[in-house]
Every structure is written in C-alpha cells, then in structure tokens.
Amino acid sequence: MKSLKHCLVLLSLLIAQQGFAQKDSIAVFPDSAKVMEDLFFLASDSLQGRKTNSQGNKIARNFIIKRLQKVGVSAYVQDYTQPFAFGKDSIPAVNILGFIEGFSSKNYIVISAHYDHVGMEDSTKIYNGADDNASGVVTLLALAKYFRENQPENNLLFAFFDAEEMGLQGAKHFMQSVVMDTSRIKMNINLDMVSRGDKNEIYAVGTYFTPYLKPLLNEASKDKSIKLLFGRDIPKKKPYWVNASDHAPFHQAEIPFIYFGVDDHPDYHKITDTADKVNPDFYLEAIRLIKDAIEIFDANLDEIVYGK
Ligand SMILES: [Zn+2]
Numbered sequence: 061m062k063s064l065k066h067c068l069v070l071l072s073l074l075i076a077q078q079g080f081a082q083k084d085s086i087a088v089f090p091d092s093a094k095v096m097e098d099l100f101f102l103a104s105d106s107l108q109g110r111k112t113n114s115q116g117n118k119i120a121r122n123f124i125i126k127r128l129q130k131v132g133v134s135a136y137v138q139d140y141t142q143p144f145a146f147g148k149d150s151i152p153a154v155n156i157l158g159f160i161e162g163f164s165s166k167n168y169i170v171i172s173a174h175y176d177h178v179g180m181e182d183s184t185k186i187y188n189g190a191d192d193n194a195s196g197v198v199t200l201l202a203l204a205k206y207f208r209e210n211q212p213e214n215n216l217l218f219a220f221f222d223a224e225e226m227g228l229q230g231a232k233h234f235m236q237s238v239v240m241d242t243s244r245i246k247m248n249i250n251l252d253m254v255s256r257g258d259k260n261e262i263y264a265v266g267t268y269f270t271p272y273l274k275p276l277l278n279e280a281s282k283d284k285s286i287k288l289l290f291g292r293d294i295p296k297k298k299p300y301w302v303n304a305s306d307h308a309p310f311h312q313a314e315i316p317f318i319y320f321g322v323d324d325h326p327d328y329h330k331i332t333d334t335a336d337k338v339n340p341d342f343y344l345e346a347i348r349l350i351k352d353a354i355e356i357f358d359a360n361l362d363e364i365v366y367g368k
Pocket of ligand 1: 252305
C-alpha cells in the first residue's frame with residue numbers, strides 16, 4: 061500500500077513536471093540566446109560585410125542553408141539556391157529559397173530578407189551590417205523554425221535575397237524568374253533593419269496600398285512593449301520607403317506587402333552598424349510582433365487584396 065502511494069506521488073510529480081516543460085517550450089519564442097548568437101556571427105568581421113560575390117557573402121549563404129536543413133525547411137529550388145547574374149558586368153549572385161507547405165492552401169506568402177551588405181572599404185574598414193540586414197536574416201531563420209513546428213495554413217516561402225544593396229537585384233530576379241507562378245503569391249512580408257531599438261519603435265509600411273492590413277497589425281502589436289508605427293508609404297510624401305527595399309518588386313506586381321523596419325539611425329550604412337548596438341529586448345520583441353502578424357495574415361489571407 062505504501063509503495064503504491066509512493067508510486068502515485070512520483071507519477072503525479074512526473075506529470076506535473078512534463079506539463080511544465082511543455083508549457084515552457086511553447087512559451088519561449090524566439091530562442092533569445094540563439095538569435096543573438098546568430099546576429100553576432102553574421103555581423104562579425106570574418107564575414108567582411110557580406111558583399112555580393114564575395115567570400116563573406118558565401119559564408120553567410122552556407123550558414124543560412126545549413127540552418128534551413130537543420131530545422132527541416134524544404135529546398136524550394138535545387139540546393140535552396142537560385143543563381144543569377146546582373147548588370148553589364150554580369151555580376152553573379154545567389155538567392156536562397158526555403159519552403160514550408162501549408163495545410164490547406166495552394167497560395168503563398170513570401171517572407172523575405174536580404175543577406176548581402178556593402179562589404180569593405182580600403183580592405184580595412186568592414187561594414188558589418190548588423191541591423192542592415194543580419195537582423196532580418198536572423199529573424200527569418202527564427203520564423204522558419206517556428207513555422208516548421210507550427211504548420212501554417214498557406215505555403216510559406218522564405219526568400220533570402222542577394223544583391224539588395226546593388227539595386228534590389230535578388231528580389232527583381234525572383235519576380236521575373238520562372239521558379240514559381242507569381243500569381244500564387246498573395247502577400248510579401250519584407251524585413252530589412254528590424255533590430256535597432258533607439259526609439260523603441262518599428263514601422264509597418266504598406267498599409268496605404270492595402271488598408272485591410274492595418275487592424276490586423278494593430279491586433280498583433282497590442283500586447284507588445286514596442287511601438288508599431290504606420291506611414292512612409294504615401295505617394296509624393298517624404299520619407300517614402302515603398303521603393304527602398306526588396307518589397308518594391310512585389311508592390312510593382314500589385315501584391316499586398318508589409319515592410320518591417322526601424323527608422324534610419326546614425327550607423328546606417330556606416331562601419332559602426334555593429335551587433336553590440338542592438339538592444340536585445342527591442343529586437344526580440346520585434347521578432348515576436350512580426351511572428352504574430354504573420355500568423356494573423358496567414359489566417360486571413362483570402363481577405364487580403366491589393367488596394368482594399
Ligand atoms: Zn538593407
């Protein structure tokens with residue numbers, strides 16, 4: 061009798077412990093240590109500013125591909141890579157495309173971030189590009205892991221674009237290429253500079269063209285400690301960020317888009333855009349906000365129509 065009681069106590073302890081562990085693993089998003097470790101790596105001197113067609117760019121690419129493989133994100137194209145060349149000198153560049161299948165739809169949401177940056181100057185000065193745009197790349201990796209464990213309704217395409225800094229070349233190539241039927245893309249969410257909490261605020265640009273998205277974004281931001289701002293997307297009014305990053309070719313194709321990004325800061329496109337300037341509390345909360353927004357967009361994608 062005594063031993064049975066003992067067993068029951070042990071059993072209930074075990075169940076309680078397991079319940080706690082489960083709850084714990086659900087609550088923790090993103091993995092903050094991993095996020096900061098990834099950010100410091102991608103923005104480290106050893107990657108030499110990740111300029112398109114450089115050794116550092118290739119190291120970043122291999123890192124991203126390895127991580128996608130590890131979390132079980134499928135390759136959308138062979139080896140995850142979409143090589144292309146651009147300009148009169150035919151500069152080679154490579155987009156990285158990963159894919160998570162939705163459970164109920166054939167439509168796509170493209171979530172994008174450019175992984176290139178501007179490289180070096182005089183072979184001594186390194187443009188680390190922590191905020192621009194290691195921050196977006198690391199967010200995409202955290203989202204890929206999350207949605208692999210929490211299957212979305214719609215297909216998600218994770219696009220790590222190259223050569224953004226040379227005129228949005230990767231995104232332009234993707235939209236002109238034949239790797240997918242672009243009429244199936246119902247939305248683009250582009251991340252470029254999402255980690256600097258200097259003002260504790262982040263912009264969601266693009267609701268001017270698709271106003272339906274505004275209440276959805278407010279829903280995602282209501283329990284967050286950072287401020288979500290709109291605007292910078294009104295034609296003929298400055299600053300105008302609609303053509304400023306990889307969301308532009310999607311906008312031109314009249315695909316609803318949201319661009320997430322912080323305001324320009326003194327380290328923008330300077331050698332001082334380093335990982336130590338990032339405020340982890342802000343950055344992690346921005347990642348949570350973006351994740352929640354994507355989940356809401358995913359659940360309402362049929363209603364999201366350009367111009368409405
Ligand atoms: Zn950028």
